[in-house]
Amino acid sequence: MDGTPGGLSGISAPGRVAAPDEGVTEQELALAARNHGLPLEALRYDVTPPGLHYVLTHYDIPATDADGWRLTVGGRVRRTLDLDLDALRARPATTRRVTLECAGNGRARLTPRPVSQPWLVEAVGTAEWTGVPLAALLAEAGIADDAVEAVFTGADHGVERGVEQDYRRSLPLSTAADPARDVLVAYEMNGAPLPPQHGSPLRLVVPGWYGMAHVKWLRDITLTATPYTGFQQSVAYRLRQSAEDVGEPVTLIAPRALMVPPGFPDFMSRTRVVRPGPVPLAGRAWSGHGPVTRVEVSENDGATWTEAELVPDPAHPWAWTAWRTTWTATPGLRRLTVRATDAAGNAQPLVAEETWNRGGFASNLVQRVEVLCTTEATAA
């Protein structure tokens, strides 16, 4: 009875963009209250402490049980695998430090605003993931000659834009089966079993790709002879200019730099307060397209830029790069801007329009931080 008042379409509307001057809706707010970003001061940690890493859950966090969990690997393989957690833990393990960002990061700063999870800039985090290399599992199963993609199914179930579904995404085998891509079937995050909200007991980790590819609560991997065209591949996560546009798929993370906001904040406006003089600035930058090669800071909206010092960590090529510089603050209300450039030559845009698309994906507009430099102090 889809399409009738009692049907799913009545509670699950198509994607839309907000009307001009339409404030954030209660539906967007309910998503913002459930999901959360990285509080930006937590950029100070090389590895994001538990609970501070961003979380985006499409449906509910499922009630999973590690004891009875099975991962099946089937479809276009020579032999089907059916593995429990012990079987996965018995195989050679790999640990990778990976920076993970939601594809919708930046969405709420677009005009018009795509109506979905309303991220500003904070949907990111870095963790140490431990698990079995996907390439090894696929080699063990044996990839059939006609296989082209691996389709990953999670245990999370819901409705989206009128379609009831398990969360499901695919990767081309050129990524999934390439040991150099370091795709993992992970069972530990920062040395502990996965927390419920990060996919307990198993999730996919796809270094360099936006979060939608890192299927949580992973229960099945199926190789296919044709590209997967399900909802999360063909309807969601496309870069469209209009509802009719087929669009390009969202894949690798676009470059972004974020700054630990300097000084201390006002509770409500989050404007920062610093005293005049040298102010250390630091943060992180990352890109799925290659190493970050430049981070620049501007105190005058891009009229001039100061290049920050990068602190690369060759041991962790999939993790963000630390950067630092010093800013000499002078009294007044300032606006700091930071931007990253990667080895492939991608840089962050200064205007949101350059990243607009109907789903609000991969929008890497520069971060701007309002800072009041003042000699004033009022004791409480």
Place this chain on the structure above:
Amino acid sequence: MDGTPGGLSGISAPGRVAAPDEGVTEQELALAARNHGLPLEALRYDVTPPGLHYVLTHYDIPATDADGWRLTVGGRVRRTLDLDLDALRARPATTRRVTLECAGNGRARLTPRPVSQPWLVEAVGTAEWTGVPLAALLAEAGIADDAVEAVFTGADHGVERGVEQDYRRSLPLSTAADPARDVLVAYEMNGAPLPPQHGSPLRLVVPGWYGMAHVKWLRDITLTATPYTGFQQSVAYRLRQSAEDVGEPVTLIAPRALMVPPGFPDFMSRTRVVRPGPVPLAGRAWSGHGPVTRVEVSENDGATWTEAELVPDPAHPWAWTAWRTTWTATPGLRRLTVRATDAAGNAQPLVAEETWNRGGFASNLVQRVEVLCTTEATAA
């Protein structure tokens, strides 16, 4: 230079309520993206797993170091204490399971909406806190005869409504020094050192009180001979009907029941989908005023109520109480309501107006959950 364009007042406006039909602002959204509630399906856990417990940080999470941390206990005491973490850990420890709720929970459902952290219903969580009983520390220091309050100072620093401050709150000694109130100086949450966002390395835990009393990043306790009148006591956290109203202080948690939303959700509307027939309903209820004595569910906006079964846990008097019942779903769009009553006779209101105050505190309007009961299924 407060009051001038370069001063703190320029970035830190007085509290206000939203204009009629004013959508959620970008400032409220920035708070919602940093702070987060309990995803309601996580009500299934007796003790909230790390990262799912609600978090509200006024300023920044400070960069603290457990190694050099000192807690001082002074003011109107017979001998000042200056303790490091080892000294606290060497004292007899107590563990208490405590349900903690933000005083601003429910604020964003008020009309007009107080402009602050825009919680809907989800600012709650339950944890096992381990630490030293505050009553024992105060007895060790020796309470001077003229002492009336204990003032607690955290390491978090910022500006709020124009006032630069360390976060600071007081408790009357009738609560702080009463062993039966179980107030703790806690250094562990769920058996592990406190995470940064929950007060690492030390926080106050005040069972039965709203979250503003549980001072995080605790570094000083000072007993005073007069009641404390600082910002967080006399300006914030008051139940005022107007800006001029002195108001009553926010203290104990008002009763509230929450339901694990049944079935599965639509991504955007969060409306639930169930099939016709018996649907198990379950959740939690709590009150700072005494045990929860009744939880009721209505499928018809309160025309009739079904009493749920309570599952009390006498071992954990400061924690929420589980409840459960079964609802027979029939096709159509339904709205479930749940309400709690406590031993003191307090019950949740059915209309928001009954809880309105200018700060949006202690608003315990009933939860309502939209549920579509349908036989329809669409495969992805």
